[in-house]
Amino acid sequence: MSKPITEFIEKYYLHFNSAALVDASKGYVAHLKDGGKMMITLAGAMSTAEIGKILAEMIRQDKVHIISCTGANLEEDLMNLVAHSHYKRVPNYRDLTPQEEWDLMEKGLNRVTDTCIPEEEAFRRLQEHIVKIWKDAEAKGERFFPHEYMYKMILSGVLEQYYEIPRENSWMIAAAEKNLPIVVPGWEDSTMGNIFSSYCIKGELKPSTVKSGIEYMMYLADWYPKNSGGKGVGFFQVGGGIAGDFPICVVPMLYQDMEMTDTPFWSYFCQISDSTTSYGSYSGAVPNEKITWGKLDITTPKFIVESDATICAPLMFSYILENS
Template identity: 25%
Template sequence: MTRPSAKHLHGRRINPKAITGKETVADLVDDAFLAYNAGRLREGCQLFTQRMLAPESTVAMSITGALTPAGLGMSALIPLIEAGFVDWIISTGANLYHDAHFALGLSLHQGSHTADDVELREQGVVRIYDIFFDYTVLLSTDAFVREVSARPEFQRAMSSAEYHYLLGGYLLEREKALGLTKRSVLSMAHTLEVPIYTSSPGDSSIGMNVAEQALAGSRLRFDVSADVNETASIVLEAKRTGGKSAAFIVGGGSPKNFLLQTEPQIQEVLGIDEKGHDYFLQMTDARPDTGGLSGATPNEAVSWGKIDPDQLPGTVVVYMDNSVALPLLTAYALARHAPRPLKRLYGRRQAMMDRLLTEYRAALEFRNRRAEAAKG
């Protein structure tokens, strides 16, 4: 006779080998990360490498939290981009601003989170928890951003992806002049044509310096509508060419929503027939019970049309500090999956926008009828 509990006991038996110190990171994750948040990280690593990195998947990464000041741009983000594991990015402006420090040869240092902040201020030292740097790092980076943004090719309205691509080119030149390599996510994204968007262009020192340029007569403007439509076009292109859309969310916040809202933009606003992103991997310390977007689960996202309900088995949320989780996932992915061909989406933006516009025009009558019916 089969016991009633039997149906619940099909999972892998917990019977790990003893850790010897000779394990690779990938082996440690697979063999010893068996439960709790470690178990979710193992599931996330396996989802990423076994499904999200399939050739037909287009992988979007959203980034929040002070990752680049901690060196994670160099240690994790650049290797993921180079391997073709990230096809396009939505980041906070702050991460991109602090990323630029390294391309400019400026130094950040390990410090103490218990330091006296009044004393640090008096001595011209800026603190990000346990990272210290001289106030002149900000002033030097500000000056570089203003100098570059004042150049003729910037004197127009543009998407944040265009701005970051151009800025990345100048950072790449500065890296080369200083004899540096692979210091900047922006410069690497420029080289490999990985578009980088920011969901709130004014919410960082880059945006602040662009705003200063406006006071001086600059014609540079961030075209946020272009950002919304271009990101939606990337997702639509992935789906219409027989592929899948994978959302890799590091942190939460506005970049998370900006990534996920591509599907409501396609379905709800433009009226185009679509079902939602296919894969969802989030690594976060945000809780779902406070109602905030950062902690919202993929199940909740289904109700908005952001995630394809048929693909919920392809979703994982890892509750972990990303200064721990991201390096582990990066090491795991590089060990378990071969590099993928680069999609170089930046150079394909116009073609993807053409498809979006064509489908939008074809769906417009349906969208308008649906809106009228909803009025009751």
């Protein structure tokens, strides 16, 4: 079997962050081969960076067993799915004047670094359908998590008329088809969360119709012990922030607060991050700091790749797919 990515990085990625990338990739493969499961956490604008092109294949091939992501990453994969041709790339984004930024806003183009998400085509195409699903659930007295509502929308087929990229490039479609467990801490801080809030303010929906972040922690607290036997659950963190900080705490919460003293630590840890430790940033903390918080064991394989996740994650996922 040809392994072009493996051959390339093992030949040229020999020192510093590149060597850490190889070591972490090999550790991920070893963890899976030993029967372990893996959580991937997504912060930043990874869905807008089209990580779905390869993350979807990781999901289809059972290389990831649960995802934690921001509300933005949950929805932006679907926005790209239904409005890709309306996106605008701005390669000279560093040179834009305030007036040029205002012009983009007036055109309904919300900029994320070099990429503008088209408000009307992306947000509003989803809004029409997700609001109906929220209201239908509420009318039946039902409550679901944010990602479960998204799954319902995907699996209903109502979005298929809008697809502008191959469906195999959407990680949310792959996740919905597998009913992959997802936790979305801080979902309220997202476009769909803002839209939901507006309907609650107008009295058209109740806040309780969408399950909360506390309920996500309760869900994760149920999932983790059931899946941490044998080799255990690994933690692959893309970026920092709440997508990683929230789920990693389930271990000390179970051990310390629930007094479930047989709770195993996370059994693999890797973070791709450009954050540094010198600012008191938890996202930039070296993995050993997590030992003091009761999240990682002394023996947990620990890796940190201090680099750009949009460059490193696709390389690492390609290596993992070629070797496991």
